[in-house]
């Protein structure tokens with residue numbers, strides 16, 4: 090099924106994430122990943138959501154999200170006009186013979202080793218889902234003890250700020 | 266200016282929103298609010314379907330004091346969490362200074378765009394905190410901009426389709442009533458000479474006695490409405506959401522028709538069904554503009570209307586008139602009190618009310634559509650009577666549903682709210698029994714409620730009037746006695762027990778596969 094990346098600006102308030110995750114589960118939408126963080130404008134957070142589904146599902150996801158009062162703006166990001174990254178930390182089992190082999194792989198992937206113990210290493214890798222999957226596959230032969238991923242984050246290439254994005258939607262209804 | 270408490274600020278804010286009546290029930294955490302109500306000008310009457318049926322509602326709930334939240338304190342419930350999926354929006358007030366703004370926003374959100382319920386949860390210590398009160402004039406909700414006007418380009422496309430059409434059907438719903446567009450609907454129908462079918466929520470949006478009216482569509486709709494939809498070349502859907510009780514099997518709904526969908530909620534467009542032209546906006550504005558675009562044309566629908574009229578003659582709504590029939594009770598109510606406000610419970614009683622009460626005005630038929638909430642009709646009747654004291658208000662009820670909220674008899678008696686409850690007493694959870702008869706080999710599991718309660722005595726116990734009717738000839742005199750008494754009243758109509766709602770489209774069938782039931 091097709092994957093879509095949505096970049097959603099929301100009010101930076103408690104409970105907003107619950108509204109969004111609740112909406113996805115109630116309407117039966119599939120979340121592949123979700124990453125949240127505050128933007129340069131502290132009253133706004135950006136949520137990057139990867140959803141899978143056909144075009145009809147995507148249309149409903151966008152419209153239903155838009156109905157949430159705390160959702161300020163939604164953009165669908167295509168690979169052509171946006172950049173995206175994911176970060177993973179992978180704890181790999183090593184011994185004296187395998188340590189250097191792991192380090193070689195880390196080098197090739199331009200990943201980094203950020204912690205060393207006698208029998209394990211922690212590797213930090215950023216990149217696309219595909220890149221993370223490849224290094225994971227290669228490292229698994231040594232034994233992966235633990236792993237964590239952030240989910241995808243993405244930004245539009247155009248030079249705008251979160252606050253810039255809002256005004257299109259901000260034609261305030263005039264109070265009579 | 267002197268500081269006032271959160272409770273006082275709440276009451277002042279409500280007065281700013283021109284609230285006249287509150288329905289509610291006291292308890293520990295709301296005591297400071299009730300103490301303020303004691304002195305206020307707002308009338309208070311002791312008493313969630315609202316989301317599904319787009320009802321503008323502001324609900325205020327009392328929460329435990331802030332320091333106790335999250336600690337499972339006595340009577341603590343995460344009401345904002347619980348109501349997330351069934352409210353348009355909700356608030357937990359954490360600072361008394363936010364209270365006036367939140368109330369202003371809540372009323373705005375509840376009543377604009379597609380209306381819906383908004384809940385405000387107020388911790389007890391917020392109601393006793395103080396603030397320097399001013400009620401805000403402006404609203405600043407950057408994430409909420411209800412759509413206003415309809416898209417002109419799409420309106421032109423819609424008009425083009427309508428002008429080419431020979432077999433149009435207008436499918437109108439609750440959106441017409443919400444947007445006060447009944448006049449525009451009538452005018453569009455008469456301009457293009459198209460038949461109009463109104464949904465349960467749209468009942469009253471178009472006069473049931475108008476020659477272009479074809480009644481309700483769907484599962485228990487009229488045969489002629491369903492046939493008309495299936496044979497149409499264009500369906501003009503306004504303020505409806507293509508509920509499965511209307512469409513039956515989606516893939517075979519209106520197979521030869523182009524579909525124009527007008528709705529204020531963009532998420533309704535293409536949610537359930539393919540749409541050829543979509544118009545997002547207020548129904549009244551959209552219809553007005555659409556009329557402007559089609560009014561010069563000559564309608565060519567005569568042969569189509571002839572066909573529909575033949576169906577009307579051949580397949581009328583009908584029932585066998587032996588014994589005391591529930592349909593006859595509804596017809597009698599309609600004959601005696603055509604201008605009454607009708608509320609309904611849920612089940613067979615609701616469908617007979619929809620089929621046999623002929624509404625002529627909007628906001629006179631109030632029923633729980635999307636969720637089919639048993640127990641809805643009686644409190645809805647109380648609300649209607651309090652809102653329109655001069656109207657005759659009659660709850661067409663079932664013996665099962667009524668018992669979900671029969672304690673409200675105390676409300677009607679204590680507050681002197683003279684509504685009539687017409688119980689179509691069949692001794693069954695009749696609608697479920699009907700399904701068991703048809704689809705579960707007449708195994709009546711848990712649906713027999715015969716002799717469960719004496720409704721006459723129940724009414725009398727509360728100080729209301731209780732009447733019983735067992736013969737057809739007593740129906741009308743008893744109705745007159747009840748309405749004439751100007752007291753809260755229950756009439757227990759002992760109706761034919763195993764009467765079924767007919768016609769019926771079996772679940773999952775196409776809507777032209779509609780059957781007569783005995």
Ligand SMILES: Cc1ncc(C[n+]2csc(CCOP(=O)(O)OP(=O)(O)O)c2C)c(N)n1
Nearest residue numbers: 612613614637639663664665666694695696
């Ligand atoms: C709260 C609730 N519980 C259960 C149902 C399922 N249900 C739908 S109709 C019905 C029977 C209602 O019985 P009654 O009020 O006697 O109406 P009748 O169909 O007999 O006219 C039931 C149980 C429901 N809609 N709502």
Ligand SMILES: [Mg+2]
Nearest residue numbers: 663664693695
């Ligand atoms: Mg019953």
